[in-house]
Amino acid sequence: MLTIFYDSACPLCLAEMRHLQRLDVKSAIRLQDIQHPQFEQRFAPLTKAQAMGRLHGLLDGKLITGLDVTYHAWRLVGRQHWVAPLRWPIIKPLANWGYNIFAKHRYRISYWLTRKQPCPDGRCSLGFKSHKEG
Incomplete structure (x- = not known):
């Protein structure tokens, strides 16, 4: 079981969580919104x-990032x-560096890629399978 702590205010992040939910037929992923009060x-x-x-997650009780x-x-x-190439020894350091830049600027990058602003109230809904958000 993997618990993902995601940012629902980020349109691109939310789109990825929606995609994961559609593919998660075994209910192996639990989503937790960091914008929740x-x-x-x-x-x-x-x-x-x-x-x-x-990004943070709990994989079988162990914190991963x-x-x-x-x-x-995935x-x-x-x-x-x-995503396997992102963990290959030669690519991993560059991928991590790129991810850190993305994480820091995810709202701006999200807007460039989706033309959607961060959610005005800081929290959007996944729109389905909300029982996983618990």
């Missing part, structure tokens, strides 16, 4: 500030071949 109370010691800095979360999410839905 009780996020910090529910997931201490992980703070919203930490979660806003980079960044592209490791992305890799395991692995669990049977699409690891899409």
Whole structure:
């Protein structure tokens, strides 16, 4: 089981979570919105500030971050071949560097790619399978 702490205010991030949900036929991924008002109370010691800095996940009780979360999410839905190169030793450092830039500027990059602004109230809905957001 993988729990992903995602930013629902980020249009591109939200689109990826929607895509993962559609592919998650085994219910192997649980999504938790870091914009939820009780996020910090529910997931201490992980703070919203930490979660806003980079993608976090819990994989079988172990905290993982960044592209490791992305890799395991796509692995669990049977699409690891899409992201496996990001974990190859020669590519991994460059991919992590690129991910860190994306994480820092995700709202701007999201807008450039989707032409959607961050959600005005800071929290959007996934629109389906909301029981996973719990």
